Amino acid sequence: MPEITLIEALRQAMDEEMERDERVFITGEDVGRRGGVFRATQGLYDKYGPDRVIDSPLAELSIVAIGIGAAMVGMRPICEIQFADYIFPAFNQIVNEAALIYYRTGGDWNVPMVIRAPYGGGIGGGLYHSQSVEAFFAHRPGLKIVVPSNPYDAKGLLKSAVRDPNPVMVFEPKKGYRLIKGEVPPGEYTVPIGPAAVTREGTDVTVYAYGMMHYYVLQAAEMVAQRDGISCQVVDLRTLVPLDTKTVLESFKKTGKALIVYEDNRFLGYGAEIAALLSDEAFEYMDGPIRRLTGPDRPGVPFAHTMQDFYMPNPDTIADAIRDLAAY
Amino acid sequence: MATDLQTAHQIDDTGIDLDDQTLLEMYWQMVRARRLDERVWILHRQGKIAFHISGIGHEGVQVGAAYAMRRGHDYASLYYRDLAFSLSLGLTPLDFMLAVFGKAGEPTSGSRQMPSHWSSRKLGMLSSSSPVATQVPQAAGAALACKLRGDDRVVIVTLGEGSTSEGDFYEGLNWAGVHQLPLVCLVQNNIYAISVPVHLQMAVPNVADRAPMFGIAGAIVDGNDVLASYCVMREAVERARSGQGATLVEAKTYRPVPHSSDDDDRTYRSRDEVEEWKKRDAILRFQVYLRERGLLDDDAIAEIEERVRQEVDEAHAAAEAAPYPPPEDTLFPVFAPDDRV
Numbered sequence: 001m002p003e004i005t006l007i008e009a010l011r012q013a014m015d016e017e018m019e020r021d022e023r024v025f026i027t028g029e030d031v032g033r034r035g036g037v038f039r040a041t042q043g044l045y046d047k048y049g050p051d052r053v054i055d056s057p058l059a060e061l062s063i064v065a066i067g068i069g070a071a072m073v074g075m076r077p078i079c080e081i082q083f084a085d086y087i088f089p090a091f092n093q094i095v096n097e098a099a100l101i102y103y104r105t106g107g108d109w110n111v112p113m114v115i116r117a118p119y120g121g122g123i124g125g126g127l128y129h130s131q132s133v134e135a136f137f138a139h140r141p142g143l144k145i146v147v148p149s150n151p152y153d154a155k156g157l158l159k160s161a162v163r164d165p166n167p168v169m170v171f172e173p174k175k176g177y178r179l180i181k182g183e184v185p186p187g188e189y190t191v192p193i194g195p196a197a198v199t200r201e202g203t204d205v206t207v208y209a210y211g212m213m214h215y216y217v218l219q220a221a222e223m224v225a226q227r228d229g230i231s232c233q234v235v236d237l238r239t240l241v242p243l244d245t246k247t248v249l250e251s252f253k254k255t256g257k258a259l260i261v262y263e264d265n266r267f268l269g270y271g272a273e274i275a276a277l278l279s280d281e282a283f284e285y286m287d288g289p290i291r292r293l294t295g296p297d298r299p300g301v302p303f304a305h306t307m308q309d310f311y312m313p314n315p316d317t318i319a320d321a322i323r324d325l326a327a328y
Numbered sequence: 329m330a331t332d333l334q335t336a337h338q339i340d341d342t343g344i345d346l347d348d349q350t351l352l353e354m355y356w357q358m359v360r361a362r363r364l365d366e367r368v369w370i371l372h373r374q375g376k377i378a379f380h381i382s383g384i385g386h387e388g389v390q391v392g393a394a395y396a397m398r399r400g401h402d403y404a405s406l407y408y409r410d411l412a413f414s415l416s417l418g419l420t421p422l423d424f425m426l427a428v429f430g431k432a433g434e435p436t437s438g439s440r441q442m443p444s445h446w447s448s449r450k451l452g453m454l455s456s457s458s459p460v461a462t463q464v465p466q467a468a469g470a471a472l473a474c475k476l477r478g479d480d481r482v483v484i485v486t487l488g489e490g491s492t493s494e495g496d497f498y499e500g501l502n503w504a505g506v507h508q509l510p511l512v513c514l515v516q517n518n519i520y521a522i523s524v525p526v527h528l529q530m531a532v533p534n535v536a537d538r539a540p541m542f543g544i545a546g547a548i549v550d551g552n553d554v555l556a557s558y559c560v561m562r563e564a565v566e567r568a569r570s571g572q573g574a575t576l577v578e579a580k581t582y583r584p585v586p587h588s589s590d591d592d593d594r595t596y597r598s599r600d601e602v603e604e605w606k607k608r609d610a611i612l613r614f615q616v617y618l619r620e621r622g623l624l625d626d627d628a629i630a631e632i633e634e635r636v637r638q639e640v641d642e643a644h645a646a647a648e649a650a651p652y653p654p655p656e657d658t659l660f661p662v663f664a665p666d667d668r669v
Contacts, residue, residue, distance in 0.1 A: 025476065051476055057506060062465040062499035069469025069483075072454060073403065075476065077469075089495075097462055101455050103662045106438035108449045110664040142662040165668035242663075 001183040006176050009151035009184050010040050010116075013158035014078060016188070018048055021076060024162060027054040028063055028080025028116075037082055038118060038177055064090040064115060068098050068167075071113040076162055084119035084171060085131040085300075098167040099142030114161045118174035119147075120212050120263055121312050125174075127300035130308075132264035134171055138240050138273075144168040144193055145240040149214035151182040153238055156191025164193060173212035180215055196244040198251060202231035204326050206251045208274055209261040210237040213313060217261055220318035230326045240270055245277060252278050256287030257325050261313055266294040288328040293321045337617035338608075340556040346395070348623055354395055354554060355618055358387040358611050360636045361412030364421050367640050368428050372589045376648070377428050380589040381444050383411035386516055388610025389549070389579035390486075391416050392557030393514055396565050397484055403474075405454040405467040405485040408444040409516060409583075413486065418451045421639055425647030432653045438660065439653050460491035464513060465500030471509035471574070482568040484561075486514045489535050489578075490521025498542075504574035505543035511574040512564040516551060518583040523596035536578035544574040551579030552610040555617075582608070 004012070018024045026041055032055035035042030045053040056063045060081055067077035081087045087094070094115065102110045121130035137143050144166055148154035154172070161168035173180070199214070200221050209217040214236045221232035235251045237244070252258050258278055260271035275290040293313050295301070301311045346354070365384050371377045383390065386409050394416030397404065406413055411424065419436075426434040427443040436447040436455075447455035454470060456463050467485035474481040491497060492515055504511045515535045519526045532538065539546025545567060549560040557579055564575035582605040586593040593602070618624040 057499070057502055059499045059502065061495060062468070062503055065462065065465030065496065065500065066469035066472055066503060069405075069454070069466035069471075070473040070476075071469075072466070073470045073473045075473045092459055093462060093465070093496075096457060096459055097466065099662070100457065102664050103660060104437050104441055104445075104457070105447045105449075105455045106435075106440065106660060107664065108436075108447060109455050110668055112664075144663070165664040165666065 001185050003181050004151050004184050005178045006148070006151045006154050006173070006180045007038060007040055007178060009155035010158055010172065011042060011044070012184070013155040014041065015044060015047070017159055017162040018044065018052060023074060024076040024078065025052045025054060026078045026080065027056045027066060029056055029058055029082045031055060031080050036080060038174065040080070040116070060086050060090040061093055064093040064098065067113045067115070068093060068101070068111055071111045072101070072109050076112055078114045078116060078162065081115060081117040083129050084117040084133045085128045087117055087133055091136070094137065094143065095140040099140045102166065103142060110165050111167045112165045113167050114158070114170060115167065116170045116172060118177070119171045120173050120175055121301035121308060122175040122212065124303065124305065124308065125301070126303035130301035132262070134240055135264055135268060135270050137169055138270055142167070143241060145171065146193055146238060147171045147173070147211040147240060148238065149173065149176070149211050149236050150180055151184050153191050155184055156189055157193065157238065160190045160193050163190070168193065171211065173215070176212050176215055191238070194239050194242055194244060196238055196247040197236045198233065198247065199236045200232055200234035202233040202255065204231045204255055205257045205259060205322050206233040206235065206255045207259045207261060207322065208235045208237060208248065208271070210240065213261045213263055216313065216315045216318055219315040220322060223315060223319045224322050224326070228323055228326070230322060232322060243273070248274060248277060249282050252282050253285045256285050257328070258290045259293060259321055259325050260291070261293045261318055263295050263312055265297045265299070266292055267297050269294055288325055291321060291325055293318060337620050338613050339553055339617040340559070341617070343559055344555050346558070350395070351618060352623055354391050355614055355624070356632055356636070357391045357416050358412060358554065358614065359632055360421070360639065361387050361415050362611060363636045364424060364640050364643070365411055367644060369585070369589070371428065371644070378430070379442055380428065381408045382583070382585045382588070383409040385518065385582050385584045385605070385609070386551065387412040388554040388614065389514070389516055389551035389557040389581055392554045393484065393561045396558050396561035397482070400452060402481050402565070403452045403454060403470050403483045405463040405470070405483065406446045406456055407460070407463065407487050407491070408456070409488065410446060410486055411444065414446045414453070417453060419446070419448065421643035422646055425643040426650060429647045429650070430652065431647055431650040433650065438657060440660070461487055461494035461496040463487065464497050465503065468500040468503040468509055468511055471504065471511040472507060474510050475507065480569055482510045482512060482565050484512045484514060484565070486516060488521065489515050489517035489519070489526060490524065490529055492535050493529055501542040501544065501574065501576065508571070508573035510568035510571070512561065512568055512577060513574065514561065514577045514579065516579050516581055518581050520583065520587070520597070522587045522591060534578055536576050539576040542576070544576055546576045546578070548578045548580065551581030552608050552613060554610055554614050
């Protein structure tokens with residue numbers, strides 16, 4: 001099987017979906033001739049032309065709103081927000097419009113659209129090119145949210161997102177775009193929206209993560225296995241909404257100890273919901289505190305590499321947190 | 329503007345291609361919307377309903393605009409004053425009354441939304457919400473879809489002049505200009521955003537003056553003249569349908585009633601001003617015109633009023649008698665099932 005990067009997997013997904021369904025079109029800033037600032041849409045403009053790969057004005061609100069309107073009348077838009085940090089001008093269109101239209105019309109209208117946004121730190125992007133924004137959107141019912149951590153899932157989840165009859169947000173770990181490589185089979189497959197994946201079986205500590213943090217968690221789990229003999233059960237959440245509560249709970253019951261790793265700041269981050277779920281529904285299995293390893297409660301990842309490194313969880317800090325919890 | 333309707337009808341019918349029957353139907357649409365609206369005000373004052381946001385005063389431009397569309401073919405994305413517009417597209421008085429009472433079976437939202445948040449897939453009405461102007465870039469998106477597919481549909485989007493201060497308005501019309509979209513943006517300028525007069529909303533005299541900044545056509549029309557409104561909208565719709573791009577139409581009109589049932593307009597404008605505008609009422613003016621053309625007389629007017637009264641009575645009674653939605657309707661799904669097309 002060929003090994004490709006995460007961003008190549010995303011590009012393949014869009015290419016195949018555009019080939020398969022002529023209703024699919026892409027819009028966003030620089031997605032056309034330039035192929036996107038991260039080159040996610042490279043080559044698609046030449047292949048599909050300016051009517052299907054549309055360079056948008058520099059205005060995120062309308063990138064999303066155009067998608068909503070087009071989706072309602074039968075198209076399948078893929079809207080790219082250049083950096084997740086820039087999604088907030090479109091916040092109202094996403095949380096008050098796209099998320100509500102099916103509910104507020106009693107199912108008469110639906111909004112089959114995809115919103116892609118690169119998120120996360122570790123790339124020297126400073127306060128406004130490094131943010132993790134998933135918690136803002138996960139809070140609002142009506143939005144499906146996926147965060148792939150490897151090329152196979154990236155391709156399969158994005159293809160599922162394009163085919164979903166609802167608004168789906170795809171947050172892509174930009175640090176992993178070229179760093180994370182993996183095997184992707186040629187030809188058609190999808191990864192369903194919903195199921196989490198157990199990516200390592202273990203008995204001592206359960207570690208939950210998604211996106212870039214999952215990549216680091218697997219490294220940390222290997223480190224503690226080799227050096228400390230600690231056995232980790234690792235869950236890649238993959239889909240944040242709707243959450244696979246069954247896999248989350250079953251994985252916890254194996255170990256009784258949970259560490260949730262996310263690079264967003266801690267307070268009311270996505271991991272808080274995992275913690276609440278475990279304490280609600282698996283209280284009698286608890287064998288230690290439910291722990292979170294996160295970014296600090298500061299509003300972004302600073303630019304200087306010293307502060308960036310301080311902000312981001314990494315395999316070493318994750319391994320420390322696992323050891324600490326295992327020893328509890 | 330002269331206000332003596334006894335000496336002149338004050339309707340501009342230049343270039344009008346509507347037959348007598350259609351003219352009378354349009355008059356009926358305007359009267360029907362007005363009487364329905366008035367009934368709902370009464371229901372509110374009686375304490376029978378919780379909230380009403382009125383379209384009184386706007387019936388001329390709305391009926392004119394609706395009749396300029398290919399109804400059932402073109403898309404409309406409407407705002408909360410568009411009762412007459414919605415009825416003209418096929419919403420029924422009972423549909424509206426069910427919304428007003430918040431009853432089960434309300435077709436636009438299952439009574440989840442407040443009344444006057446129009447939506448109907450089968451009637452080609454996109455879903456509207458309460459945050460104003462959000463519908464403008466969405467309508468541009470629908471228009472983009474029509475253009476990409478090469479179908480000959482046009483999208484009409486409406487809003488008040490107050491909403492044109494929102495960024496959504498600018499971003500939506502910017503797309504319409506850049507991509508020459510088949511869009512008609514109809515601004516019903518009633519010179520107040522709740523209490524704030526238009527000179528505190530914008531520094532240009534007319535909303536339509538902004539059209540050149542988007543590279544689209546602009547037009548101003550007397551929104552209390554149903555036929556002039558029809559004419560300007562028809563021209564804009566045809567411009568859109570023939571691939572010549574979008575138009576920003578501004579209809580000058582007035583809301584002679586408070587913003588909503590929770591508003592008291594005596595706190596921000598004089599009674600003299602309101603009375604002066606009432607003399608330019610769209611229904612009154614159209615009635616005088618139709619009399620002059622020999623299409624209406626006292627008997628015919630009374631007959632229309634009686635027919636409308638019956639329809640409003642029936643809708644009112646049926647909605648009042650209808651059951652409320654079961655509480656668990658709150659838990660209607662937020663996601664369409666996977667097999668939804």
